[in-house]
Amino acid sequence: MSVVRISDDALALACGADEVAAAFERAGYKVERVSSWGMHWLEPLVDVDGMGFGPATPEDVAAILDGSSVKAIGRIEDHPFLARQQRLTFARAGKTRPLSLEDYEATGGWAGLKRARSLEPAQVIADVTASGLRGRGGAGFPAGIKWKTVAQTQGERKFIVCNADEGDSGTFADRMLMEGDPFALIEGMAIAAHGVGAGQGYIYVRSEYPHAIAKLEAAVALAAALVAPFRIELRKGAGAYVCGEETSLLNSIEGRRGEVRAKPPLPAIEGLFGCPTVVNNVLTLAAVPHILAEGGAARYAALGMGRSRGTMPVQLAGNIRHGGLFEVPFGISLRELVHDIGGGTASGRPVKAVQVGGPLGAYIPPERFDLPFDYEAYAAADALIGHGGIVVFDESADMGRLARFAMQFCAAESCGKCTPCRIGSTRGVELIDLIRAGGRQADSVELLPQMHNARKSARSREENLVLLEDLCETMHDGSLCALGGFTPYPVLSALRNWPGDFG
Helix, strand or coil: CCCEEEECCHHHHHCCHHHHHHHHHHCCCCEEEECCCCEHHHCCCEEECCEEECCCCHHHHHHHHHCCCCCEEEEHHHCHHHHCCCCCCCCCCCCCCCCCHHHHHHCCCCHHHHHHHCCCHHHHHHHHHHHCCECCCCCCCEHHHHHHHHHHCCCCCCEEEEEECCCCCCCCHHHHHHHHCHHHHHHHHHHHHHHHCCCEEEEEEECCCHHHHHHHHHHHHHHHHHHCCCEEEEEEECCCHHHHCHHHHHHHHCCCCCCCCCCCCCCCCCCHHHCCEEEEEHHHHHHHHHHHCCCHHHHHHCCEECCEECEEEEEEEECCCCCEEEEEECCCEHHHHHHHHCCCCCCCCCEEEEEECHHHCCEECHHHCCCECCHHHHHHCCCCCCCCEEEEEECCCCHHHHHHHHHHHHHHHCCCCCHHHHHHHHHHHHHHHHHHHCCCCCCCHHHHHHHHHHHHCCCCHHHHHHHHHHHHHHHHHHCCCHHHHHCHHHHHHHHHHCHHHHC
16 A cells, blocks of 8 residues: 655644644555655655645645545655755755655665764864855854864863754745754764864753744754764744844853854853853754765755755745745756746736845845846845845735835844944934835824924935935944844845836
């Protein structure tokens, strides 16, 4: 009898995967719960001997079993969405049971750690450096340089901290990895620990990810003997977006207020509990086992473009027909990602804008969709790759309102440590309301008194626009961290590309 495989990923569960699995079990079939393939528009996706059916409902079970289902997609691995990818970090996606040590080892698991422990720590760091791996959390800092700094800094204790506080809009790759392939993250952390001489690791997970937390707790317990003497503990965040910034995260682990620290000192020199600390995000650490496997560093470095090496798990979200995870070497264009792979908008209307890099990323218009997915190319265009999230908007989007949301979001999530972020974002909301009002009611009734006072100063619309640009410059240059520093990206990109949406 065939084995039916259905994901137990959080998105699949939200779409009814448990109910579909129960229907197959009632029909007498064994059901294995596996990781997600990342084709989210097809969830719950049913795998019967490699053939896919989705999105499935309990009512589809009979037709799937008798071969008459209209939801058949053919052989899953041959699907165009998967066939165009080059999966390294997500090589096991859809194929293995997340908490099966047997499945993990049978698909190359622990090979990177075994080889790493046969090498001197300096050689481990050399391999990571040679691969060109850069932090996948947003800043794109070379991982090998960070590890080398920690290794060379004296300290009684050293730590490996995984930043799993995935809070950017349109991002879900960390969650998918933690829920679908948690041993890869654990192996990557253990390799990092060997390279820098750390004995303790922490995974800082946002509390909004209960399924990921449960998987990680179970995986850490199962793998404890395999990664010993290195130890890993989980820490749950309390929902503050700013704790995705590494120094705020360290404060939170220490039991302090989630507030940005001034740099220097860098966490690599004086991090968790004042000790040298590697802080990398989930995707960075999960790429390490492949790099440390035999020949992996050279294979990884051969992919990508310029200084952006290897692959990036791009996350397609928003108003898009084929949303999901698409892992590909750096260099692909937004046009390919949005239209050829994502299928355009789910609404069928023309694409108006794409935001790349979360709520602090720039809005990119269709005429710039040939921009290659590369850290330096995006930086030159005043944009961010960030965590690789892409959110698509159709022609109905109000870009002025979205720009206002960026300032409002920053005001709500600011830790309050620095004035440009704390005060600048609040004044930014007020300024955008003034600019957009133009005889119309403001977006925020609470701001009417401030608007009245501003009108009394007789500033023209043009003067307010100049003031908004000056404010953005101050926030960008004067904020302590990326929350205030990058908020100007969505605001200015919306203002410059869609001035008509500002009234």
